[in-house]
Amino acid sequence: MNFNLRNAVIHNVSNNTQDQLEDTIVDAIQSGEEKMLPGLGVLFEVIWQNSSEQEKKEMLGTLESGLKH
Known part of the structure; x- marks a missing residue:
């Protein structure tokens, strides 16, 4: 059995609205x-790949701040 989790997650949410994604x-x-963590990882990968350099820097700042709590 050859199962691709990344493709399955993307297929399952590809037609979702923003509310459904949230x-x-x-x-x-x-x-x-x-x-659930691998699916969230796939969604983050999509976000990351479709973000500008400025958006990536903002996400990294948010992540760094969140990890320091």
């Missing part, structure tokens, strides 16, 4: 289930 992210975080 619900997916919030639900995954609130559930606290480890099995």
Whole structure:
């Protein structure tokens, strides 16, 4: 069985609205289930690949600040 998680996640959300994408992210975080982490990673990869250098710097600043709590 050849299963590509990245493609499966993208396929499952590719036609979602912004509200649906937000619900997916919030639900995954609130559930606290480890099995949701790879899907969130795929979504972050899409965000990262489609962000400008300035947006990436802002995300890194937010991440750095969040990790210092």
